[in-house]
Amino acid sequence: MPFARIGQKSWKSGQIVPRIPKRCFSKAAICRQSGQTSSPLDAETHDVVIVGAGAAGLALASALTRPSSSARSCRIALVEASDLSKVREWSLPSDQYSNRVSSVTNRSLSFLKTCDLHSHLNQTRTNSIQEMEVWDGVSDARISFRASELLGREHSTNMSTMMENLNLQRSLLKTLQSNSSIILLDKTKVDSIAKPNDDANSWPLITLDNGRVLRARLLVGADGFNSPVRRFAGIDCYGWSYDTQAVVATLFHPSRSTGNTTAFQRFLPTGPIAFLPLSPTISSLVWSTKPHIASSLRSVHPDVLSLMINAAFRLPQISLQYLYDYISEKGRDGLQVERNELADEIRWREAAHSIQPYSALSSTSDKQGDISEGFDLLPPLVEHIQAGSVASFPLRFNHAETYLGEGLGSRTVLVGDAAHSLHPLAGQGLNLALGDVEELASCIDDAISHGIDFGSRTALLPYVRNRYFENHKVMSAVDKLHKLYSSQLPPVVWARSVGLEVVNELDSLKTALMLSAGADSRTTPNPWNAAADGVTLVNNGIEFLKTGASVISGTVGSAVRNVLKV
Ligand SMILES: Cc1cc2nc3c(=O)[nH]c(=O)nc-3n(C[C@H](O)[C@H](O)[C@H](O)COP(=O)(O)OP(=O)(O)OC[C@H]3O[C@@H](n4cnc5c(N)ncnc54)[C@H](O)[C@@H]3O)c2cc1C
Incomplete structure (x- = not known):
């Protein structure tokens, strides 16, 4: 059995090797509702069934149907639990932004271009990142990246591109719309997955919550962190919760003469706070912090949150800790935190730390501008926050033991968050997902060109080999x-x-x-x-x-x- 195992693993020592599980899974392990069997006679046959129309699922469907793909004439079904008309019709005025944004690397962008992303992407809502300022919240040690200075002319000065997740998803959805080989089944959940007669060699039968049954040569789990497909295929994963929430919000601030192309990230002991530019006067917040602090930040008035964000990029840790305790205690006592009261407290603390009122380090000054020395090392002061844009997400590290199902889970493959999720501090989750999709699409393409069954283990092993270590390396570093x-x-x-x-x-x-x-x-x-x-x-x-x-x-x-x- 030449492909049974790629190598040894030792999770504890950190030497991670994708495991191709040898065990066979019982039907109970892959069929969520015990006793349920799907009749193969009722089933509609598809070459590929993708579960999940997040960025990963949509990108895979687009890659498989692009004109250069050998899979373009395959029958593909994309099953999504939510209502895709909300993505299709998503639209915001130019002065408002979604709070879910991603930094998309140049590599991911060039792959997406091959999927015709740019025909429908609203490029006026994307923003280039050309510089990065990253510093230590305890020691203030800093690293600055300026692509133009460091890399010279032969490289693009664009480090990555910020875009709203919905802008990306909407444009991928639009590219799919004109394609007759794709069947989009939204507002539809996968109910169970089984192999007819417990035959590991047969194609999986996917029963949907509307009673429809799909038979797939290849089943792709692009169904996010809680992946039902991963569970159905009996693929274990390992990981932990960071005991951290990422607070997100859309921030409004004055423009700068230097433009708004710098991403700022300050590493605080409670987690990093990041300021990601979206337009000259609008940026996105990703503030990873302890759950009790996140809960206080979410519950204060947006004007108070603006002050807290400005302080979190500037004040020393000891004063920040005081402010966290201050807003938490007020919340516990059922009292409102008054903006002026908090501003006075911050001013007092700035004076105690010898921070001059109009210096770049002052969080409360209303006269700060481009003239303050060192202003470009810090983000602009947040003036207010877009109504309804404050939200938070729990953060986890999670990696599937393998991306390929085996035994009764065979002909199943995982991509994106279904396979791995990581801390957003390096903005890598979506980019890793797009790397998976590019590799899987290329494997399927190769298999078709060589007349190999692309749902087979032989055809899919290069996908696991090429992605598992690559993903693990980034996840482990982050x-x-x-x-x-x-x-x-x-x-x-x-x-x-x-x-x-x-x-x-x-x-x-x-x-x-x-x-x-x-x-x-x-x-x-x-x-x-x-x-x-x-x-x-x-x-x-x-x-x-x-x-x-x-x-x-x-x-x-x-x-x-x-x-x-x-
Ligand atoms: C605060 C924050 C900031 C981030 N910033 C960045 C960044 O800057 N750059 C970056 O690269 N990444 C970033 N990420 C990570 C990135 O958002 C995710 O990695 C990426 O969105 C995962 O996409 P996905 O398609 O794999 O999964 P998802 O987006 O979770 O999509 C899964 C889909 O499957 C559907 N589904 C689930 N179950 C079923 C079912 N039973 N039947 C049918 N459908 C189902 C769901 O409805 C969903 O649409 C960030 C994450 C967070 C939390």
């Missing part, structure tokens, strides 16, 4: 970044700060990091991956210090290792 920056232990803060400052001073090293981080990119590198690669650099630095056998470096090394659990 997880380590999160852990490294959650610590306030002095040796850990010292190590990460020295690492960041050293890299920041060495343009050639920074460029090399960015280029190596973007090595798989056809166009420009991705700075978030570069930041993640910085973790490896810190680790290597610790190794170097340890070989010096100094007591201090030994303490630093073990503290960092303890935090990273390596």
Whole structure:
């Protein structure tokens, strides 16, 4: 059985290998409603059934039906639980933005272009990111990425493109609409999946909640984190909750003469806060923080939240902690936090930290502008928040043990969040999903060109081989970044700060990091991956210090290792 196993795994040691499970799953494991059988006689036959029309499912359907695809004449069904007319008809005035946005890498964009994304994408609602400012909320150590300075003219100055998830989904949906080989079944849930007569070699039968039964040569789970397809196929996953919520909101602020093309991220011990530019005067917030703080931030008046956001990018940690406690206690006592009261408190704290009233570090000044020294190292001051745009999402790390079903789960494959979910601090979830889709579409294409059954294990193994390690590498680096920056232990803060400052001073090293981080990119590198690669650099630095056998470096090394659990 040449493909039974790709290699050994040791989850605890962090050496992750995609497992191709040897066990066969009982019918009960893949059929949610016990005793239910689907009659193959009633079933409509499809080459591909994709469950989930999020970005991953829509992109896969578009990739398989593009003119260059060998699968373009295949019969494809896309099953989605929600009402897709809401995506199709989604529209907002130009001065309002959805609170769910993504930073899409150049590589993802060039893949999406091959799926004809740009025919329907509303490009006036996308924004280029050309610079990044990332800094440590405890030590203030900072790294700045400016593609134009570091990479020269031969590279595009666009690091990534911000867009609303709905803008992306709507345009993919529009490209599919004219295609007769796709059947879109929305407002329809998958009810159960089974193999007729418990025959592992047969095609899966997918019973929908309207009683319709689909038979699929290949079943694709693009059905998100709680993936019913993953469960039906008996694919285990491992992971943990970060005990963190991401608070999102659409922010309004004054324009800057330098434009709004810089993404800002400050790593606070409670989680990173990110400011992502959408237009000259509108940006998106992703503030990852502890659930009780997230709950207080969600419940305060938007004017109070604006103040808290401005302070979170500027005030030292000790004062921020006071402000979290202040708004939490008020909430617990059923009292409103008054904007003026909070502004007075922040002003008092700024004075105590020797922050001048009109300096870039002041959160409360109404006269701050481009003239303050260092203004470009911090995001513009938030003036107000779009009504109804504040929301929060729980964050998890989750990786399926394999992306391919086996036994009674055979002919099943996972893409996107169904296969993996990670902390959004590096803006990678959607980009990994699009990487999966590109690889899976290419595998299907190859199989068809060579006359191989594309639902077979042989045809799909290259997909797992090419994506599992790639995804794991990014997920693991992002997880380590999160852990490294959650610590306030002095040796850990010292190590990460020295690492960041050293890299920041060495343009050639920074460029090399960015280029190596973007090595798989056809166009420009991705700075978030570069930041993640910085973790490896810190680790290597610790190794170097340890070989010096100094007591201090030994303490630093073990503290960092303890935090990273390596
Ligand atoms: C705050 C935040 C910020 C983020 N920022 C970024 C970023 O900047 N860049 C980036 O790359 N990523 C980002 N991500 C991650 C990104 O949003 C996700 O990785 C991506 O949206 C996953 O897409 P998906 O299609 O795999 O899953 P989903 O979007 O979850 O889609 C799954 C679909 O399956 C459907 N479904 C589920 N069950 C069934 C069923 N039984 N029957 C039929 N249909 C079903 C659901 O209705 C849904 O439409 C962020 C995430 C968060 C939380």
